[in-house]
Amino acid sequence: MSTPTTPAAATPTSPPGARTGPVIAVLALGLFMTLLDLTIVNIAIPDLVDSLGSSLDQVLWVLNAYSLLYAVLLITTGRLGDLIGPKAMYLTGMAVFVAASAGSGFARTTAVLIACRALQGVGAAMLAPQTLVFITALLPPDKRAAGFAAIGGTSGLAVLAGPTLGGFIVTHLGWEWIFFVNLPIGLLTMALCVRLVPDVRPGIRHRLDLLGVLLLTAGLFGVVFGLIEGERYDWATITGALTIPEVIAAGVAVLVLFGVREARRQGGEPLLPFEVFRNRNFTLMAGVLAIMGFAMVGLYLPLTIYFQSVLGLSAVAAGLAIAPQPLAMMFSSMLGGALSDRIFGKYLLVPGLVLFGAGSAWVALAAHADSGRLVFVPGLVIAGLGMGWVWVPVFSLATRDLPPRLAGVSSGVLDTVQELGSVLATAVIGALLSSRLASSLHDEAVSRSAGLPDGVRSRFVAGFDQAGSSGLQVGAGSGSGGGTGRLAQLGHDVFAHGFVTAMRPTMLVPVALMALAAFLALAVRRPADVADVAEVVEGRTDAERPMA
Template sequence: MSEPSVLTTATGVPIRGHRPVRPGLIIAVFCLGLFMTLLDITIVNIAIPDIVTELRASLDTVLWIGSAYSLVYAVLLITAGRVGDILGPRTMFLAGIALFTVASFASGLSSDSAQLIAFRALQGLGAALLAPQGLPIITSTLPAARRGPAFAATGIMSGLGVLLGPTLGGFIVTHFGWRWIFFINIPVGAATLVLAFAFMPDIRPGLRHRLDIAGVGLLTLALLGMVFGLIEGQRYGWGTISGPISIPLVIAVGAVFLGLFVWRQIRRQKLEPLLPFSIFRDRTFTIMTLVLLAMGFAMVGVFLPMTIFYQSVLGLSAVAAGVVIGTQSLAMMITSGIVGGAGGSGRLNLKWVLFTGLVLFALGVSYVLLVAAPDVSRWAFVPGLVVSGLGLGCVWTPLFGLATRDLDPARSGVAAGVLDTLQEFGSVLATAVLGAVLAGRLSVDWHNRAVIAAAALPEPSRSQFLTGIGQAAGGGLQVGAGQAAQLTLPSDVAAATADQIRTVAAETFGAGFTDAMRPTMLIPVAVILAAAGAVLFVRDRSTTVGKSPGD
């Protein structure tokens, strides 16, 4: 009696059960889940003012609504990817979607900030479980020649998340309230869960392995310390948190645990490591991890100052700012589709497409910096945004195509975790470093301009104006009305004089922020160009889509 045949994917990866493989449907289901998590990152920021008001929470407390999500997400990506190699990406994807949907429902029902922060952390856990599963799903079900459209689809979903987050978030908060930014995930999550059960096969790219529990603990503590320190550093002035505990100490402890993790992994390479070093033997994969780290840094380094500029300097609403940013997202979606579609023809050299995309991104951002001024029209940025968007559309498909070109499907989960972790770490690093640089330069530039502007004020008001500027400049970067709205004046200042002082403060803030933004954003531009230089070291062997290493 013959044994029943075992189903396999197009790349020879075994499938548990008898569910047929429909790559188009599988990628669509994954993109739907990915879109939900990406949208949630951008949409929540719009609701912070309303959350502060309704829950009567301090701004510092409410900022943890975003930080809790980011912290849990960044810390667990590698572990979730490795577990996906062991249990199968379908299992982890279903668990992630289910947890994210339930946590979204609970977030919408939160009655205080502590509950909301806790449920946001659970959302981050759900996102971390599902995010690394896309790469093993794509590499297991599609041969290299057909992966371009799949990677393009994930790029388009990223563009839609960025495009719809501010605009959809502003609409929902205005018309339905902040709780509905979480409730909107429930039907999307439920539909994704049903479709995943129906169409996503149980692919097992790796053999049944044991999880390195000690390695998980060391890596979790390492990333927890380093990411927490970077997220919270500016809030504590990079100094003391409480008693002997300080931000530098937390980061240093995280670095020590990272060293212990690496030491343990070195000793376990012939056993069952959490992080197999074999994935780094491929020079192209290693270079792509560095490029993704640079992209995580650059994306935040560009969008953080520009978001503040649109709303705090130009005075745009969140929806109006989202429409302007949307030109970049639309351009990225168009080129992502073209690059992904052309990838199937086997005629694109991914190395040079990626290099061109990075250079175009840098040029577009440079144009934005060139035309930035406190009184500029919002549409003046569109040419630079379109060029940078066209560049971004040429980045994601080649980047992941090169990273997975020679990747062993059995290691694709942990490889995806490494890629996602480095991208998220780059984002956190940019928020910490560039946020501090921008705030520091703003404090100096705003004060210098305020000294000059004070000459136009009545003599008795000048010292009060400069004192208020100094206090507001130390209040941290604020999106919306900006620091100028924090300017406090004595109660005995005449109303007409107070209005004049606030007008001058807003004008000096706009000019000072623009002056501070330019050198700050040159840092991510330099990082992008450095990443483009690194791409030149990618081997040309097998860089054309549709060619196998043996061709």
């Protein structure tokens, strides 16, 4: 362990909690940019294919390169924020993100674009965990809900703005501008951060566990890569003798080695202090966040495909159809923030999880081959109201009794488990939906082609059997069987009804998991009493206090 030394730094000029409104606004602006970039790129996929001559696999990696690097690095960057200070990490991450956005906009080959998207993921991973660090450092435990509510509202706005803003930009300016739009936002955020955000430095220089970083990164890379690419390789051979299950198993094995190493370093400076998991509420909330990550993808991945492939909506129209959910979430996040400062967060979290599950079940059961968009509004609003009552208390409960020196690593852990839940949902829900789709398409084709001549009928059914093997690449137009008129309409009916039959039980899987999350939330204990909290906050060393 290195010898602690106090860096040359100014004495604090303002107490924790001073000018928190502008600080949270700056953090929310940065979060808005990174979340917007996750949703806005999907709209540009057709233009990317045409402009760069990208294959389907390459386009998928334009999306996945960001997610992969983001998920793999969150714990490490969160811990780095604890060691060198969150402001330095936030500014560095924003600089990397802005530079990578410029590179993405200027890219003229798919390979360069994929590399820049990966670099964007690195920058996003550097800045994302620091938001929680600033909130826990600058606000006392009973005042943090307002900060979490602002972040939740910003998240809803980014989700809402992504498809609509992306559609406008791609239509009128070109796909390059979905990346160039990050430049003014990023530069403004950096300038405001330098001016307004206090330097919450640890005051003690530490040594980073480089071998731990290597093991954690390699292990997470193997697991996340395997889950992302599993469907593409049919969960079998990648190349030669290397298979997807082997990659995932190797990743898990390396993570076990990482855990053993960290267990031996708990008395020194571990990359992952196990102390965070000794806090009951933190561990329970990590489980809730993993389920939320799974549920978000598990519900809205098939729903988005349904809106576009079955109901025939454009990407922008599909985004607007889902808009009641983030709008309701923005409203309830603010209400949840006001209530969380007055009542125990558990009494918001459990109803929020139940409402989210109930609204999602409504949406799943309301989906039919000919449903109108308005039929989903009640379910989307109920789900959105519930989500707003989840995000605020889940972070408040997770961090309330943790010492500030663990804020960065705890944020990294929470972000990582949520991201892993999302990646797992992509793999599990994608595989389940593809499997059920192949079966339902066959059954629908057999049933609805009964009136066709035998030769036409056999070719019609065979066509859907082949289409079913393509899984989620099947679209509404692929069911025409190459014909026109009645045969084309029959093909569309087969696909529409077959997809709905496959989708509905698939969407109920995350609904069931929401019940598990509510059960976990019931086990939350009341946080330490006022005296204990004061002791935790005031018991920080001078070196742990925010510095101007």
